[in-house]
Amino acid sequence: MEAAHGSLFDVAETRVAASRMSSRAPARRQAKATKRKYQASSEAPPAKRRSETSFLPARKTRVNETQRTFKGKAQKTFSPKYSASTSDGNQEEKPCIKTSSLFKNNPEIPDLHRPVVKQVREKVFTSDAFHELGLHPHLISTINTVLKMSTMTSVQKQSIPALLEGRDALVKSQTGSGKTLAYCIPVVQSLQAMKSKIQRSDGPYALILVPTRELALQSFDTIRKLLKPFTWIVPGVLMGGEKRKSEKARLRKGINILISTPGRLVDHIKSTKNIHFSRIQWLVLDEADRILDLGFEKDITLILNAVNAECQKRQNVLLSATLTRGVARLADISLHDPVSISALDKSLQPSSPEARMVRGVSPEIPGELDSFAIPESLHQHVTLVPSKLRLVSLAAFILQKCKFEKEQKMIVFFSSCELVEFHYNLFLQTLLSSSGAPAPGQLPSVSTQLKFLRLHGNMEQEERTAVFQEFSRSETGTLFCTDVAARGLDLPQVTWIVQYNAPSSPAEYIHRIGRTARIGCHGSSLLILAPSEAEYVNSLASHKINHSEIKMEDILSVLMKDDCFKGRQWGNQKSHAVGPQEIRRRATVLQTMFEDYVHSSESRVSWAKKALQSFIRAYATYPRELKHIFHTRSLHLGHVAKSFGLRDAPRNLSAVAVKKRKVTLKRPDLHTKTPSQRRLAEILRSEYSSGMEAGVAKVKKQNKQERRAAHPRGPSAASAQPWPAVGEAAGHTP
Numbered sequence: 001m002e003a004a005h006g007s008l009f010d011v012a013e014t015r016v017a018a019s020r021m022s023s024r025a026p027a028r029r030q031a032k033a034t035k036r037k038y039q040a041s042s043e044a045p046p047a048k049r050r051s052e053t054s055f056l057p058a059r060k061t062r063v064n065e066t067q068r069t070f071k072g073k074a075q076k077t078f079s080p081k082y083s084a085s086t087s088d089g090n091q092e093e094k095p096c097i098k099t100s101s102l103f104k105n106n107p108e109i110p111d112l113h114r115p116v117v118k119q120v121r122e123k124v125f126t127s128d129a130f131h132e133l134g135l136h137p138h139l140i141s142t143i144n145t146v147l148k149m150s151t152m153t154s155v156q157k158q159s160i161p162a163l164l165e166g167r168d169a170l171v172k173s174q175t176g177s178g179k180t181l182a183y184c185i186p187v188v189q190s191l192q193a194m195k196s197k198i199q200r201s202d203g204p205y206a207l208i209l210v211p212t213r214e215l216a217l218q219s220f221d222t223i224r225k226l227l228k229p230f231t232w233i234v235p236g237v238l239m240g241g242e243k244r245k246s247e248k249a250r251l252r253k254g255i256n257i258l259i260s261t262p263g264r265l266v267d268h269i270k271s272t273k274n275i276h277f278s279r280i281q282w283l284v285l286d287e288a289d290r291i292l293d294l295g296f297e298k299d300i301t302l303i304l305n306a307v308n309a310e311c312q313k314r315q316n317v318l319l320s321a322t323l324t325r326g327v328a329r330l331a332d333i334s335l336h337d338p339v340s341i342s343a344l345d346k347s348l349q350p351s352s353p354e355a356r357m358v359r360g361v362s363p364e365i366p367g368e369l370d371s372f373a374i375p376e377s378l379h380q381h382v383t384l385v386p387s388k389l390r391l392v393s394l395a396a397f398i399l400q401k402c403k404f405e406k407e408q409k410m411i412v413f414f415s416s417c418e419l420v421e422f423h424y425n426l427f428l429q430t431l432l433s434s435s436g437a438p439a440p441g442q443l444p445s446v447s448t449q450l451k452f453l454r455l456h457g458n459m460e461q462e463e464r465t466a467v468f469q470e471f472s473r474s475e476t477g478t479l480f481c482t483d484v485a486a487r488g489l490d491l492p493q494v495t496w497i498v499q500y501n502a503p504s505s506p507a508e509y510i511h512r513i514g515r516t517a518r519i520g521c522h523g524s525s526l527l528i529l530a531p532s533e534a535e536y537v538n539s540l541a542s543h544k545i546n547h548s549e550i551k552m553e554d555i556l557s558v559l560m561k562d563d564c565f566k567g568r569q570w571g572n573q574k575s576h577a578v579g580p581q582e583i584r585r586r587a588t589v590l591q592t593m594f595e596d597y598v599h600s601s602e603s604r605v606s607w608a609k610k611a612l613q614s615f616i617r618a619y620a621t622y623p624r625e626l627k628h629i630f631h632t633r634s635l636h637l638g639h640v641a642k643s644f645g646l647r648d649a650p651r652n653l654s655a656v657a658v659k660k661r662k663v664t665l666k667r668p669d670l671h672t673k674t675p676s677q678r679r680l681a682e683i684l685r686s687e688y689s690s691g692m693e694a695g696v697a698k699v700k701k702q703n704k705q706e707r708r709a710a711h712p713r714g715p716s717a718a719s720a721q722p723w724p725a726v727g728e729a730a731g732h733t734p
Helices: 004-023 026-042 049-060 137-145 154-164 179-192 213-226 244-253 262-271 288-292 297-310 324-332 351-361 367-368 387-402 417-430 461-473 506-513 538-542 552-561 580-598 602-619 637-642 655-665 675-685 691-711
Strands: 083-085 089-096 125-129 150-151 169-172 206-209 235-238 257-260 283-284 317-319 339-341 378-384 409-413 450-456 478-483 496-499 525-527
Touching: 089 235, 137 179, 137 213, 150 154, 150 339, 154 169, 154 179, 154 339, 169 179, 179 206, 179 213, 179 283, 206 297, 213 235, 213 257, 213 461, 235 244, 235 262, 244 262, 257 262, 262 297, 283 324, 288 297, 288 317, 288 324, 297 324, 317 324, 378 552, 387 409, 387 417, 387 478, 387 496, 387 525, 387 552, 387 580, 387 637, 417 450, 417 478, 417 580, 417 602, 450 461, 461 478, 496 506, 506 525, 506 538, 525 538, 552 580, 580 602, 602 637
Parallel strands: 169 317, 169 339, 206 257, 206 283, 235 257, 283 317, 378 525, 409 478, 409 496, 450 478, 496 525
Antiparallel strands: 083 089, 125 150
């Protein structure tokens, strides 16, 4: 086939040379004759020499041409030149869409050697009931009827008695183990049992700090349910995105249990006069490590100083699924003679090394930092996908779980808000609008389960709250989100966690997968990595995290179930293939669908480029210890651009930043600039210039040159100019 193409291009070169020697009219007749000749023989007409270089890549990158297998080996396939659609018995020839092959020039997918390690497990449930704790009967009834819980989890069994004794505590337990109730029940029990009945106007008796707005809403909802029998105790929530005026009004009326994000509380401490902490008895920091990760160290310090200034004696609690050195330092500052509670402990011994660790901080916690507890019912998977195939692989996996399987609910984590917006809008406009018929044997109701939602920090608070509540109530659906949803959120019935962008730390990985397999439920997670990132699996294994591998071919094979990815057939031929070749063909159809949508307007292309920029910026922020795995130098920008629906790698991704930096940091040198750059430099040179003098100077310089040309030796030529040009005054005469 290649020899035939080579002969065609030789003929083309000969004919182009002959056409240059002849007149234009014979050249046109010759081109038309050549075109008719090759149309009759079903061959493409030869290209002219000037377009030969652009024609070759187009031929090599047509849909369904010779493609590599998944392991990179070559395999012959059917390579059509034109697609035909039958209408009233007539066939109409249409050229295929010119798009680069998804399966060419991809890196080899390495064999994933996963070291088998013994994961740290926690026993979630116990046989002990809440009524054994000596709680108020109404509180026990509320737990049983409203929360529908009768027995305690391990962390609740250890935490609640210790907190009811008035001890400070550092609580460490896996995600989804019931830590919220572990501190909410003791808080409610102690406040309702106070001898002098609490009044709303008394102000806050308990202060609960959480890292995100969604977790604040969730904690508020839990406490509100527990307080149903105790109507005189008023809970309240403060968080960003709300109107400060309405929050001030609620503080003025009185809030007894105050749940807040650190930044919002600091704002009120500085600007609201009627907020006071003189009656504080409880200070709880939930997801303490995440509070520190988000950069709230200064805010926490300010809050602790404000509380200590008004109330010295109180009970402090720190809770987290992962124990970091920052949390240990915070515990050393805020906790007094604390008890360390971990669900891994068989018995609670305050004098144990784990308890003393809080006071000794760093020397005694290396073991705690190196391993993480993972629910037994959580199955973890990893797949290696080349950059060009990431987008179609994600779409295929979502289709497999949420369209062709029942009762599946998925969360997909991305590294930035722009990536969430891009994939949400792309899938919403392409996957939902595709009219695909279900495969034989599939129920019609199963094929209508696709539902997409998004959640990230750049959304308005009202929309964030609505999305959070809608996804919590839904039985199915896919939520695209950033790490704003990675901590503490209890989203019911989530069956799959997909990490499209790898997390920056093992602790973040643990919190992401903790949104599923909660309180004994079953769940699964999938980590999508590029072949160059395969070593990340070993990094996780060093923290006792195991994975099983899912092959990319198995993910893409779901496209065989949907006829909308079949594409046009050529002539009367029908594809009966079910092997890798047909799967690759359908994956190309899906990729073409994405690319057609992105390239349908300039604004969408610009939108995809911004998402690509955001991905590269996020990729450059991985910590130093992971730079050998995640480095921007290992990215093939052309392949990465393909995963954003772009057909070519965009140029000058950072041109705006570079241009701005050159203008602001370095004064241009007029001697080395082009004329256009020289004019720009003249305009920007003076901070006090209006920018109009450069144009005036140019005119005067031209007049001066004309006078010098007319009177080359005249002594009055120099004195004829009443004032020097701007360039001369600045000493930059070229």
